[in-house]
Amino acid sequence: xxxxxxxxxxxxxxxxHIQNTxxxxxxxxxxxxxxxxxxxxxxxxxxxxxxxGLISSVLFEEINKTKEDAAISLxxxxxxxxxxxxxxxxxxxxxxxxxxxxIKFCLLALRNDFEENRGEEGEEEMILVKESLQEMLEDDGxxxxxxxxxxxxxAMFISDEEEVEEIxxxxxxxxxxxxxxxELFSTLTDAEKVGFxxxxxxxxxxxxxxxxxxxxxxxxxxxxxNIYEEWLTKNIELHGENTKEESTFTNEEPVxxxxxxxx
Numbered sequence: 001x002x003x004x005x006x007x008x009x010x011x012x013x014x015x016x017h018i019q020n021t022x023x024x025x026x027x028x029x030x031x032x033x034x035x036x037x038x039x040x041x042x043x044x045x046x047x048x049x050x051x052x053g054l055i056s057s058v059l060f061e062e063i064n065k066t067k068e069d070a071a072i073s074l075x076x077x078x079x080x081x082x083x084x085x086x087x088x089x090x091x092x093x094x095x096x097x098x099x100x101x102x103i104k105f106c107l108l109a110l111r112n113d114f115e116e117n118r119g120e121e122g123e124e125e126m127i128l129v130k131e132s133l134q135e136m137l138e139d140d141g142x143x144x145x146x147x148x149x150x151x152x153x154x155a156m157f158i159s160d161e162e163e164v165e166e167i168x169x170x171x172x173x174x175x176x177x178x179x180x181x182x183e184l185f186s187t188l189t190d191a192e193k194v195g196f197x198x199x200x201x202x203x204x205x206x207x208x209x210x211x212x213x214x215x216x217x218x219x220x221x222x223x224x225x226n227i228y229e230e231w232l233t234k235n236i237e238l239h240g241e242n243t244k245e246e247s248t249f250t251n252e253e254p255v256x257x258x259x260x261x262x263x
Contacts, residue, residue, distance in 0.1 A: 067221065067223050067224050067227065070218075071218060071224045071228040071231060072231060074214055074215075074218050074228050075228055075231045075232045075235060078211055078214045078215075079239075081207075081210045082206075083235075085203065085206050086207060086239070086240070089102075089202060090102050090103070090195075090203075090243050090244070090247070091246075093195060093198075093248075094248050094249050095191055096244055096248040097189055097191035097195075098191050098192065098194045098198075099244045099247075100195065100244070101188055101191065101193055101194060101195030101196035102196065102198060102199045102203070103195075103240035103241070104184065104188070104192065105199035105204070106199055106204065106240065107236060107240075108181060109200070109204045109208065110211065110236055111233070113208055113212050113215065114229050116212070117215050117219065118219065118225075181200075211232075215228065215229075215232075
């Protein structure tokens with residue numbers, strides 16, 4: 001069988017061309033597929049980040065909302081306990097200036113109560129820590145701290161002393177910060193000083209314990225405590241202004257009444 005060399009050469013050239021074409025197309029297809037895969041992964045990563053961000057944002061908002069709800073609930077409890085007393089005492093005065101002084105002392109005293117409560121909370125924690133360390137640890141001079149357990153701390157220890165009933169003493173009320181009070185008092189008019197003194201000597205003594213008791217419930221969480229303080233302060237101020245509008249007279253009212261009497 002004879003083979004035409006020209007035909008064989010052409011067939012070999014054709015085969016090489018087909019192989020090169022297929023190889024080129026295959027590489028192009030692979031390159032496109034890689035690009036699609038890479039692009040898909042990038043989009044997936046971006047989508048994951050967006051979803052993670054949304055989840056974090058939603059969780060953060062939910063946590064904040066929960067804390068805000070808790071703080072506002074405590075504010076509502078405080079107002080139910082004290083606001084009627086404050087409004088009743090404030091409305092005894094018909095002069096708006098006297099009521100202004102009354103409101104100013106209430107806001108100052110509220111701020112002082114918050115600060116005193118925060119200070120007491122920190123002091124109580126420090127005292128407990130120090131007492132625990134003093135009881136549990138003892139330095140015997142060997143540069144090591146050894147745990148000390150008293151015999152009386154043993155679970156089976158029975159005391160031979162009669163139990164004395166402890167009488168809990170009520171903590172002494174801490175007076176508002178004098179310097180801040182004096183500084184504010186010096187800026188008041190004579191009429192405002194009347195309301196200021198009344199709120200200090202009468203009203204606030206009736207409500208401070210309730211306020212400090214509920215405020216302490218918020219203190220373990222600083223965010224709840226901050227929201228509680230902000231909302232309660234604003235509400236005391238708003239209730240004070242509202243009471244002043246409803247219960248005080250203006251300079252125009254007596255004149256108007258006189259004109260009506262003459263008619």
